[in-house]
Amino acid sequence: METILLLAHTEPGGALAKPALEALAAIRELDGELIVGLVGSETQPAANQIAGCGAARILAVTGEAFAQPRYATDAAAAEALCRAAGAPIVIAPSTSRWARALPGVAYRLGGRVDTHATSLAAQNGAPAVTRWFYRQRMEAVLTRTQRPWFMLLDSGCFPAWNVPAGEAVVEAVALEAPQTRTAVTGIQAPKADEQTIRPDAKLLFVAGAGWTKKQADGAPHPKEAEELILGFLRASQSSLGGSKSLVDLSGEGEAVLGFMTHLNQIGQTGSTPRHPKGLSTCCHGEEPHVVGWRFVHQRRAVNLDPNCGWARGKADVLYVADAFEVMRHVNRLLGT
Amino acid sequence: MSTPFEIVVCGSLVPDPLQTLEPASGPSGPSLKNEMMLPAVLDPWAGHALYEAANLALKTPGSKVRLVSLGPKAKLQQVMMTVAQKVPFELVALDGPASGFADSFETAAALAAAIEALPGLNKARLLVFGGWESASRGAGSTLQMIGERLGIAEQFLGVDQLTVLQEGSMEILERIEGGRYQVSVCAAPPAVLGWATGRLPEPRNNPQVGMANMRLIMPALQRAKAAPLANAGLCYASVSLPRQQRETRVVKDMPAEEIAREIVAWMRED
């Protein structure tokens, strides 16, 4: 196997987050010589954290200019590390930071890039990448002859490697911060108790437009829907997803489920999160929605319509029932 | 008043998401079965980029929106019939594959060359827009390589909001992990922005806009240069469909309370 460079950016404080440790686990299976390239305001803590990973070299671009995620500085740092390492294969976790910066770096080095890799394997001494096309509708395995070949690995595909820590020697790669017209000014996050997107949750709870529709008594009940959904999220600590119809309604300023935004949308034009289990409620289970469930392993749905999409092989269990009633009981059982 | 922008939106077409897709293999690599027969739509995230572009142009008089599209000419024409009715833009068409299996490196080369060749392009005011990922390749790598080829190192991915501030700088919100946004201020163009959903609803069809657009779109399609992509060095070992069907257990006539107990028990299983 060819030499592999792992690119990882550090978190505030200098440690590596889980996606980097997952990428290390993936690389370990490829069995090539490993070089690690670190970027951040501090990098020694990260190097120590993975001291036992067996890397032949640990290189680092360190400095305040490289603390924040920003294309110009991240691309320059990654480029410098790649040039210093000279590795034909470059693997990085698909964080928002690397997804933004690394495709441009591949171009600078005359290489190629494949993103959203879900699996890596060795084929005839070279890596082969598995990734999905057409919004998770088909899966392909591909190889490339060009080098360097960059691969961005989706998180959640490999268990993180619990690398033995120690004292690591870091080779500093000197780099003057490039000119940039961009300043990162902050992070906008929902307040802790309004946070509904929890990537590490065991359960994805999906709400569909049915929650806002007229019910058996001829009237919609958005207030109760909101209470039931938020109550369930609080008690179960699950992650909230929505169908496009529901998030579009919320976006148009109608008096429905104010906590639902486009960030919650699952599907073709939404996200494809990874959770062991998923529970869909008041959602019809149409194909453009369900492609977003590709990486949700066990699936159950509650819908009044026995002929909804979930019934047709898209869920393991479909409960034909009123979700208002079911969720009222579920919340009671969960002690809310 | 703010200085006008030169907005170039990169976006092409994808199969209608309600269609069932099947892979097919040919001498030049994988493709979709009956690809040319499948109804197509404007790639959704590129669509959001186009609507955001039109909205920005409306708020910044004198700005221009051009849509650069690489796709099979006949399909582009079909899709433009509806897209043209949405917002005002000029089309620059490249006749080549819009396949998800086409390499983003080569797609970027073709698009960047087309942007470089735009008549009267004021690069100092250039904003390159596009979807943060296509619904075909889903790579999220084309725009960055276009930016590199054009020498633009102010780049943003997963953008949901762009606000032009008083002094002409731009505040940009990008999606990051855990449902959060990174907020950045970019002092001035040129910049590359890969849009996520943005903040605008899909515009209603406006036949007048459609008529005005089509006057320029038809000649643009006729002028479309051939842009074959070779997929050099890229080899697909396999393309397959996932196991589609689950054995769904449909539970009818179970009291809600019992369903709830079953769900809670299932949630607690490891």
Ligand SMILES: Cc1cc2nc3c(=O)[nH]c(=O)nc-3n(C[C@H](O)[C@H](O)[C@H](O)COP(=O)(O)OP(=O)(O)OC[C@H]3O[C@@H](n4cnc5c(N)ncnc54)[C@H](O)[C@@H]3O)c2cc1C
């Ligand atoms: C280009 C394109 C992209 C798209 N992308 C996406 C995407 O990313 N994500 C997405 O979700 N969709 C997407 N769609 C839309 C998709 O095709 C569907 O229209 C959408 O998913 C429907 O949402 P829904 O199931 O919540 O609403 P509806 O179809 O309105 O279904 C509501 C459901 O609620 C049920 N219901 C009502 N009341 C109750 C109750 N008390 N108890 C139980 N059940 C009840 C009804 O039986 C019904 O099944 C896309 C479409 C296109 C054309």
